[in-house]
Amino acid sequence: MLTKKTTNCEDKFVENCIKEGYRIDGRTPQEMRPIEINFGKQYGQVQVSLGTTKAMCSVTGKIVEPYKDRPTEGNIRITVGFSKTVSQFLGSQTKEEEELVEISRMIEHGIKQSRAVDTESLCILAGKKVWSIMCNPPCLDCFTLGAQEVTITDQQIEIIHLESEREYIPLSVHHTPISITFAFFNNGDFLIADPNLVEERSMQGSLSVLVNSHDEICSVQKNGGSPLSIDQILHCVKLASIKAREIYSFARRRLNSHLEIMRRNAYKNRLIVSSVCKREIVDSNIVDDKISENLKFISHIGKNFEYNKFSSENVMEIENLDDDKNSDEDEDSDKNSDENSDENKNENKNSEYDDLNQNLKIEVKEEDLEITNGNQLENQLEIENENQLEIENQNQLEIENQNQLEIQNTFIKIPTKIRTKRKTKSNKISFSEESLPKNQNNIKNQNNIKNQNIIKNQNIKKSKLINVDIDDIFKEIESPESFQSLQNNLGKKKRKMKKNNKKK
Amino acid sequence: MQRLDSERTANQLRSFETEFDIIKSADGSVKYSQGKTTVIVGVYGPIEVKQKKEKAGTSFIEVSVTSEDGIQHERDIEYAIFIRNTLENVIHTKMHPLTSITVAIQIVSDDGSLFATIINAVCLSLLICGIEMKCLFSATNFLIEKKNNEINKKIFIDPLKREEENQIRKQNDNILDSSQKALVTIVVDNVSFASLAIFTDGLIDENVLFRCIELSKMSGKTIFNFIKLALQKKLEKN
Secondary structure (H helix, E strand, C coil), X not given: CCCCCCCHHHHHHHHHHHHCCCCCXXXXXXXCCCEEEEECCCCCEEEEEECCEEEEEEEEEEEECCCCCCCCCCEEEEECCECHHHHCCCCCHHHHHHHHHHHHHHHHHHHHCCEXXXXXXXXXXXXXXXXXXXXXXXXXXXXXHHHHHHHHHCEECCCCCCCCCCCCEECCECCCCEEEEEEEECCCCEEEECCCHHHHHHCCCEEEEEECCCCCEEEEECXXXXXXXXXXXXXXXXXXXXXXXXXXXXXXXXXXXXXXXXXXXHXXXXXXXXXXXXXXXXXXXXXXXXXXXXXXXXXXXXXXXXXXXXXXXXXXXXXXXXXXXXXXXXXXXHHHHHHHHHHHHHHHHHHCCCCCCCCCXXXXXXXXXXXXXXXXXXXXXXXXXXXXXXXXXHHHHHHHCCCHHHHHHHHHHHHHHHHHXXXXXXXCCCCCCCCCCCHHHHHXXXXXXXXXHHHHHHHCCCCCCCXXXXXXXXXXXXXXXXXXXXHHHHHHHHHHHHHHHHHC | CXXXXXXCCCCCCCCEEEEECCCCCCCEEEEEEECCEEEEEEEEEEECCCCCCCCCCCCEEEEEEECCCCCCCHHHHHXXXXXXXXXXXXXXXXXXXXXXXXEEEEEEECCCCHHXXXXXXXXXXXXXXXXXXXXXXXXXXXXXXXXXXXXXXXXXXXXXXXXXXCCCCCCCCCCCCCEEEEEEEEEEECCCCXXXXXXXXXXXXXXXXXXXXXHHHHHHXXXXXXXXXXXXXXXXXX
């Protein structure tokens, strides 16, 4: 499509092959190329490839005012483009633009009808879908496939942006159309599915069908070319529906496994963040899971919050120490990552990269770097054991006395225990998701907070962990007094939430 | 010092990942990511050039950056110019006169320290493409932050996007404009660990800048080690 220069020899050769029932790359006429789906790091990013054709898509959402004639609906915008990494030398610009317009219109027709409309949020969300296409032998199917994957994977952010605070909600998608193109030769006598670049150049017309997994046709596109009979079109549509079902089930499977991974990571992050807030300290001799490794580091970080003794000079000194040790340890960790990268490769292969056998995946494990630094902090912070709160000691004793399995459970339940054992009560009711204001603003904030809590509780999902605004914690944890007040406020907020939920 | 929503300290980089030969039509291509920022780079070169652009004694370096929208924002054009200027000093352009070397960069996702990931990815892709260079180069982003409560400014390596941006969520007047932020990007040599290029955005003191340069040398070492590792693995496979 991008370059329409072919030779007569190529055309004839391709036609003759197809007449005899086989194709240049060894496929049967109705066979499609292998599909690979790779997910990006953030929600709403996918790369789909059909053979060597690749398409990337990312979906982002913004909060925007709705159109005046449709106040209850959001909108989608789809932009399609060939990325410059591929398209600099292929064809002239006008041809590219024409193709892009074709593709984008096709996608819009097929997809805009499928997406659900958001009416829940106060301002209405506008989703922007953005494509950038990297092509080798190009094929339309890839682009729409990418769109489908992204509609499935796109997740919305409610009010707060961090996944550690709220679970994301997926875009509600009614159905996912999947497109399949057919090329025909010899005035419509021979049809092949999923043409290659060479086949596309020498074809005499194409037909693309966007079909549902429920056997519903979303759109059919036939841009000129030699005429087809009705039987042939019906035949194509039937074929397309069968293939679309297969593709959809495959895509769903990959998506679900990917989402599981993302949720696990998000849960980990949530645990880590919440534990940092509450200064949970776990005995380092306990468990060998990954979570416990993170906890070791957390325990060291938790001690860091006692900044009574820290002046600015001390902070700079520690930075210096970290630097000198960082460089050596990073080199070591890079050497260690040889061993770890194999593990990573295996894990990744199983979950995400089954099909990318040719490509390389190398990772430097973040956890390795962290643990080495954690040991440094141990040495520096032994001095500060005097300043620990009584709560911590009690928790430590509890933990040491329990079994391994119970410990894992208690880790999750610890927030409740901290809450009950809280000794100091303060008059500060001023905790809100937005800020921890100082003593002066108590009275003003009480009223605001009640209103805010009511509004927010309607949208909040029940979660075991308390949703905490991280910025507040890091700004104001500079003395144990302020941290106590934080803990108090956390408990009060949770009680309020429970009350409100009970009322409903 | 703990960071926003991550397990790192102020002096830790995020994890790196690379994937080679993504784009088959390009002479060298790389998909590189630091944390969640990912970038795809395709290098074509040395290649024929139109008569307008050809230069007599050297090759013509062309850099283009496109963001996830597919549109070239001003920021992208700025990055492209910056990278081209650094590459002109690094690549041996006199070895291929009357040709062009094009570097096409596609930003896949931006989660902070975008500039550094782009530059690292460009270095990797040039290596794989086989273009002669005087040295390898690597870049790191720094965030310099000072809050009203604190006395000194603090340096954070490889900031997240949330750390770079001002948090506008808060509506209390006490907290808006409570921190002064500045961003620095420093590109470092492989041979002498001199700074090839410096890019700043915001108010910076001298001491802080020199400190950043020192830190960039150390982070440069780790990135060069990573590059070595990556290439070793690739060659072993072949």
